[in-house]
Amino acid sequence: MIQGSSAGVADVRDRPPVQLRSLWPSGGDLPPLRPRQPLLRSGLRAGRTAGVAARGRDGSASGQGGLRADQLAAVLLAQFPEYDECPRAGDTGALRYLAGSVDLDGGGRAEVVALTxxxxxxxxxxxxxFVLRDSGTGYQIVTRMASVSAPILAAATRSDHWRDLIVGGGGAEPGARVVRFSGKGYPENASLAPPAGKGVAATPVIADAPTALAAAPLLVPAACAETASVAAGESLGGLRIGSDAAAAERLLGPPKSRGKSALWEADGLYHREWTFPAVGVVIGLSAPKPQGPWEVFSMRLKAPAKLMTGRGIGIGASRKEVLAAYGRAAEPGESGEPGRSTLTVGTDxxxxVFSLDERNQVAEIYLGALAE
Structure with missing residues (x-):
C-alpha cells in the first residue's frame, strides 16, 4: 500500500480539442519541461478516491466506477523497484507523477496516461x-515509454484502432513527437518517434503548466509510512488540517481579520487567511467556492501561542524536546536566517515545521502544505 499523498486522475472528456500549433507555436518544437516551481498543495489529501471515469465510444461518461488513486500509485511505484527514498519537504527530485484518463482504444473504458x-x-x-489499462480490478501496463516531456495529448488520428499520442520527446532532436500504437503497444522511446506535424487536432491529457507540475503527487514507498503519516495526523491544540472554520472560532474566538479569498490555480480552490494576533495564530483556509464551506488548510503559531502539537511540543520547546517527541521523523534543515534552523516532519x-531560534528553542510552528 502506498502511504502519503494521492491525487485524482484528470478525465479529459470535457476538454475541447486543440490545434497542435497552439501548444507548440514554433511549429512543433516542444518547450523544455519546466523545472518544478515552489511547492504547492495538490488540493486532494491522502485517502480520497480518484475516479478514473470510463467513457463511452462517443466520449461521454459511461457511469462506471473509478479506482482509487493509491492503486495507480502502487502500480507506478512498482516500476521503480530500487526506489526507496523517503521524500522530505523541499525535495524537488523526489519521485512524483501526473496522470490523465482518455479512451484510447475506443473500447468504452478510459485508459490512463501517467508521466513520472x-x-x-x-x-x-x-x-x-506509462499507458495503463483499467481492468476494473486494477491497472495493467500497456506501454512504458522513455524520453517523454509534458504536455501529452491524444490525437484524433488512430493506429491499429488506438489513438495516436503527441508527446514531448528528447534525444538528439528534441521536439513534439507522434507515437503510434503498433499492435502490442506504443514505442518504448519517444525520442525515436517521428516529429508531429503542424495543425494536428488533439485533446490535452497531461498539462505542462508549472502549477500542474508543482502539484504532482508524491510516490511514497510503504517503508516511509511513519514519516509520511506523522504530520498528516497532527493537530495544534486539537485543530487539524481539514477541520471546519467554525472549529477554529470555537477554539480561538473570532479572528481579528478575515482576509479576502483568492483562487489558487495549483489546486483549483479558494484560499484566505484568518489572523488571531492575541493568541499568536494564523489560520489558512480553503474552499471549493468563494462562499465556502471553508476548512483549515494550514496553521502557523508564534509567541504568545499556547497551543501544542499532538506530541506536546509548543512555542519555547527545546530542540532536544522536539527530537525526543518526533525522533528520526524530524529532518534538520536551514531556515535562511542567520543562527536559525528548522526541524521538518512529513512530506511536501x-x-x-518547527523553526528554531538562536537558542535552539521553537520560535514558530507551521502545519500544512509547504508553498511560497
Missing amino acids: LGREACGSGGCTA YDAL
Missing part, C-alpha cells in the same frame, strides 16, 4: 511515461 517525474524517472532526454503536502 524526479531523479528516478527522468534523464537528459525526458521522463518516463502535510508538513509539520
Whole structure:
C-alpha cells in the first residue's frame, strides 16, 4: 500500500480539442519541461478516491466506477523497484507523477496516461511515461515509454484502432513527437518517434503548466509510512488540517481579520487567511467556492501561542524536546536566517515545521502544505 499523498486522475472528456500549433507555436518544437516551481498543495489529501471515469465510444461518461488513486500509485511505484527514498519537504527530485484518463482504444473504458517525474524517472532526454489499462480490478501496463516531456495529448488520428499520442520527446532532436500504437503497444522511446506535424487536432491529457507540475503527487514507498503519516495526523491544540472554520472560532474566538479569498490555480480552490494576533495564530483556509464551506488548510503559531502539537511540543520547546517527541521523523534543515534552523516532519503536502531560534528553542510552528 502506498502511504502519503494521492491525487485524482484528470478525465479529459470535457476538454475541447486543440490545434497542435497552439501548444507548440514554433511549429512543433516542444518547450523544455519546466523545472518544478515552489511547492504547492495538490488540493486532494491522502485517502480520497480518484475516479478514473470510463467513457463511452462517443466520449461521454459511461457511469462506471473509478479506482482509487493509491492503486495507480502502487502500480507506478512498482516500476521503480530500487526506489526507496523517503521524500522530505523541499525535495524537488523526489519521485512524483501526473496522470490523465482518455479512451484510447475506443473500447468504452478510459485508459490512463501517467508521466513520472524526479531523479528516478527522468534523464537528459525526458521522463518516463506509462499507458495503463483499467481492468476494473486494477491497472495493467500497456506501454512504458522513455524520453517523454509534458504536455501529452491524444490525437484524433488512430493506429491499429488506438489513438495516436503527441508527446514531448528528447534525444538528439528534441521536439513534439507522434507515437503510434503498433499492435502490442506504443514505442518504448519517444525520442525515436517521428516529429508531429503542424495543425494536428488533439485533446490535452497531461498539462505542462508549472502549477500542474508543482502539484504532482508524491510516490511514497510503504517503508516511509511513519514519516509520511506523522504530520498528516497532527493537530495544534486539537485543530487539524481539514477541520471546519467554525472549529477554529470555537477554539480561538473570532479572528481579528478575515482576509479576502483568492483562487489558487495549483489546486483549483479558494484560499484566505484568518489572523488571531492575541493568541499568536494564523489560520489558512480553503474552499471549493468563494462562499465556502471553508476548512483549515494550514496553521502557523508564534509567541504568545499556547497551543501544542499532538506530541506536546509548543512555542519555547527545546530542540532536544522536539527530537525526543518526533525522533528520526524530524529532518534538520536551514531556515535562511542567520543562527536559525528548522526541524521538518512529513512530506511536501502535510508538513509539520518547527523553526528554531538562536537558542535552539521553537520560535514558530507551521502545519500544512509547504508553498511560497
